[in-house]
Amino acid sequence: MTTTRKRFIAGAVCPECKALDTLMLWQEDQVEVVECVKCGHHKRQTDEQVARHVRPEEQVIGIFHPQ
Numbered sequence: 001m002t003t004t005r006k007r008f009i010a011g012a013v014c015p016e017c018k019a020l021d022t023l024m025l026w027q028e029d030q031v032e033v034v035e036c037v038k039c040g041h042h043k044r045q046t047d048e049q050v051a052r053h054v055r056p057e058e059q060v061i062g063i064f065h066p067q
Contacts, residue, residue, distance in 0.1 A: 004028070016041035 006026040013020050017039040025034050028044075035042040 009034070014039060014041055 004026050006024045008021065009023045009025055010021065012023040014022055014036040017036060019036065019038045022036045022038040023034050024037060025032060027033070032045040033042060
């Protein structure tokens, strides 16, 4: 089992609760994750990438890109 190294982002402001210096960053399955330790708000790097491919009338679980 490997441990995930989480680090704080100095000077960052949470977009949800507006708290300063509460965002931590780590990687999960080669995807960057940012989470606020104060309010729990989180964001994954792939959220925006997937949203660009989703049409409003569709529900998408994920997009598979074979390498």
